[in-house]
Amino acid sequence: MKQQFEIPVGAQHISLLEPLHFKLTTENETIVDADANLYYVHRGIENACTTKFKYRQVPLVVGRVCGLCSVSHGTAASQVIEKLTKVEIPLRAKYLRMLVIELDRIHSHLLCLAHVAENSGFEALFMQTMRDREYAMELLESVCGNRVQYDYSIVGGVNRDLKPEVAKDIKTKLALLLPKVKDLHEVFENNWTLSLKNKGIGAISKEMVMKLNAVGPLARAAGLAVDVRNETEDLLPWKELGFEMITDIAGDVYARNMVRIRELYVSFRIIDNILNGLPEGPIIEISKALPEGEALIRVEAPRGELMHYARGNKSNILERLKIKAPTFSNVGAMVEIFKGNQYASAAAIIASYDPCLSCTAR
Amino acid sequence: MNKIETSLDKVRSDIGSFYKFDKHHFIVMNANDLGEKIEIQWFFHDYEDARNVTMFWLQCNDTDLIPSINNSVASAWVAESEIADLLGLDIENAIEGFVLDHDSPIAPLRKKKK
Numbered sequence: 001m002k003q004q005f006e007i008p009v010g011a012q013h014i015s016l017l018e019p020l021h022f023k024l025t026t027e028n029e030t031i032v033d034a035d036a037n038l039y040y041v042h043r044g045i046e047n048a049c050t051t052k053f054k055y056r057q058v059p060l061v062v063g064r065v066c067g068l069c070s071v072s073h074g075t076a077a078s079q080v081i082e083k084l085t086k087v088e089i090p091l092r093a094k095y096l097r098m099l100v101i102e103l104d105r106i107h108s109h110l111l112c113l114a115h116v117a118e119n120s121g122f123e124a125l126f127m128q129t130m131r132d133r134e135y136a137m138e139l140l141e142s143v144c145g146n147r148v149q150y151d152y153s154i155v156g157g158v159n160r161d162l163k164p165e166v167a168k169d170i171k172t173k174l175a176l177l178l179p180k181v182k183d184l185h186e187v188f189e190n191n192w193t194l195s196l197k198n199k200g201i202g203a204i205s206k207e208m209v210m211k212l213n214a215v216g217p218l219a220r221a222a223g224l225a226v227d228v229r230n231e232t233e234d235l236l237p238w239k240e241l242g243f244e245m246i247t248d249i250a251g252d253v254y255a256r257n258m259v260r261i262r263e264l265y266v267s268f269r270i271i272d273n274i275l276n277g278l279p280e281g282p283i284i285e286i287s288k289a290l291p292e293g294e295a296l297i298r299v300e301a302p303r304g305e306l307m308h309y310a311r312g313n314k315s316n317i318l319e320r321l322k323i324k325a326p327t328f329s330n331v332g333a334m335v336e337i338f339k340g341n342q343y344a345s346a347a348a349i350i351a352s353y354d355p356c357l358s359c360t361a362r
Numbered sequence: 363m364n365k366i367e368t369s370l371d372k373v374r375s376d377i378g379s380f381y382k383f384d385k386h387h388f389i390v391m392n393a394n395d396l397g398e399k400i401e402i403q404w405f406f407h408d409y410e411d412a413r414n415v416t417m418f419w420l421q422c423n424d425t426d427l428i429p430s431i432n433n434s435v436a437s438a439w440v441a442e443s444e445i446a447d448l449l450g451l452d453i454e455n456a457i458e459g460f461v462l463d464h465d466s467p468i469a470p471l472r473k474k475k476k
Contacts, residue, residue: 039461046448047470210409213388213437224409226387231412296363296405296415298389307389307405324390324441332437361461 002027007343011040015119015347018357022335022350026343034338036331042361049321055081055291056155058318062308065323066359067148068108071100072301073323073359074153076308079235079299081155084291084312092281093157098236099274100143100152101299102267103170106177107136108302109217109260109267112354113188116257119347120197129184135177142166157284167275174268181264188257195254202349203252204337212332216304218353219333221259222251228300235297241277242269253345253352260354290314301326303354325359364416370426377404377418378434385409386416391431391441393449395473400424400451404431424472430454 010021019040025033045065049058059077063070075097082089114129137147143166144150152158188194204214206223219226225245229238246262248255291312299306304326311320334353341349368376381388389405399421408414422428428451432438439455446456450469462470 042461042466044467044470207384210387211383211436213435215387226409226412228412296417305389309390309392309405311394320392320394322390322392328390328440328444329437331440 004032009346009350011037015350017115018355020355020357022338022346024338024343024346029342029344031338031341031343031346034335036335038327038331038355038357039361041358045362046321046323050318054316055312055318058310058321059154060151062321062323063149063151065325065362066356068111068356069104069301069303069306069359070148071097071104071144071150071152072299072306073308074151075101076297076299076306076323077310077321078153078155080295080297080308080310081291081312081318083295083297084293084310085155085287085289087156087285087287087289089157089285090282091279092161093283093285094236095241095274095278096158096162096283097153098238098241099162099170099271100140100150100158101236102270102274103136103140103143104150105267105302106264107133107140108354109264110136110184112302112351113184113257113260115351115354116198116253116348117188117194119351120194122194125184125187125194132177132180132184135173135180139170139173142169154284156286157282159284161283162278167278170271171275174271178268181261181268185261188254188261197345197348198254198257198352199252200250201253201345202337202341202352203250203255204333205251206249208336209251209333212336213329214304214333215329216300216302216326216354217256217259217263218330219304220246221248221255223247223249226305228298228305232298238270241273242266244269253348256352256354290316291318294320301359303327303330303356303359305329306359323359323362325356325362327353327356327360330355331360364414366416366418368418368420370420370422370429373402373404373418373420374429374431374433377431380416380418381406381431381434383436387412388435388438389415391438391445393445393451393471395449395471396421397473400449402428402445424449424451426452428453430456 011019110133118126307324309322443460446453447461
């Protein structure tokens with residue numbers, strides 16, 4: 001047997017945004033085994049939601065689970081409580097929730113692409129992508145009032161209506177962003193040097209994705225057509241607003257980049273359709289019903305399937321709230337993917353997972 | 363949601379005979395502290411029609427050894443280790459300290475003993 005080395009990556013590392021630790025075992029430059037520790041920031045949010053906060057506050061509290069997909073958490077918690085209280089929200093509120101979720105997906109996917117570029121050694125591409133992402137951040141601030149913690153979805157609907165001038169601003173800025181995304185698409189797809197860093201690197205097969213129950217762009221890039229937006233039209237009408245399943249087959253870093261970029265176009269289309277067909281009417285349905293029973297809701301967050309499970313006993317405090325974040329589902333696949341790759345590729349592979357430890361540890 | 367009751371003796375075989383990796387997606391494992399008993403839940407959905415969610419569930423005592431389903435569901439160890447830490451349960455092969463550090467509150471999701 002060749003001599004093996006254990007190389008720690010993280011919890012604090014130049015290529016990591018959040019605290020996670022990978023222990024990579026290498027023979028020469030090849031990674032032969034990997035282990036992960038992703039729990040450095042457990043904050044007890046599930047516990048807080050069932051001890052300190054009333055159920056109406058829960059969507060705002062769970063928004064703090066994650067700064068990147070805050071609206072997905074808020075929407076999932078709102079939906080699960082609406083199910084327990086049997087509240088049907090107005091159609092306009094559904095459209096507005098989808099609008100913010102798609103704007104959020106645009107900024108999150110661009111953030112991931114930026115970090116893949118950075119970890120592949122493309123600093124200028126990182127800066128270009130982050131600059132372009134600012135359009136989405138500015139729009140989120142215009143719609144929600146905040147750049148990060150949106151506090152947009154609340155039980156019964158949303159807490160802010162869309163002003164006509166903001167709707168116009170969204171169209172204007174997305175029209176400016178679209179050609180920039182096309183430029184990024186061209187670079188990520190056809191730049192020869194970048195393709196050397198990303199093609200065939202960090203690959204996983206569709207079979208392994210299924211065996212390890214991975215979700216989101218990581219699964220879709222390997223050919224597994226799973227996207228919660230494809231199946232929850234009763235809660236949020238994604239399909240009638242232009243949802244399209246995006247998949248690839250290679251399952252490598254390059255394929256994950258391509259899936260995310262192509263999903264940006266789908267988000268653009270959905271937002272355009274929302275703005276063109278935004279129904280008139282109220283944005284919230286007020287109900288005094290208390291949550292009773294148990295329910296499970298899934299939402300497609302930028303990283304994949306997000307699940308909220310709640311149980312109520314007709315009191316103001318939920319009896320149980322369980323959150324399953326997409327990165328949590330991808331832990332098994334993340335560990336597996338490293339094996340057989342060169343150590344030098346580890347940073348790009350990690351970025352292509354788009355891990356969110358804040359969500360995972362909660 | 364399809365709810366299928368199982369037991370500590372049968373859970374591994376029940377889920378083992380139900381779960382096909384190319385047909386079902388394992389969503390997560392959950393546990394609820396009911397006071398006297400603990401309720402354990404395993405959630406799956408079909409790939410073909412993901413609206414079909416199946417939940418296996420059982421009730422047990424907090425001192426019972428809960429079997430792992432990792433033999434059938436290769437990624438179940440993550441959820442099992444998390445539940446073991448957060449509810450202080452004895453789950454087969456769960457990694458101790460997976461979520462919580464040695465100086466964290468013990469089993470924070472358990473209701474206080476009366």
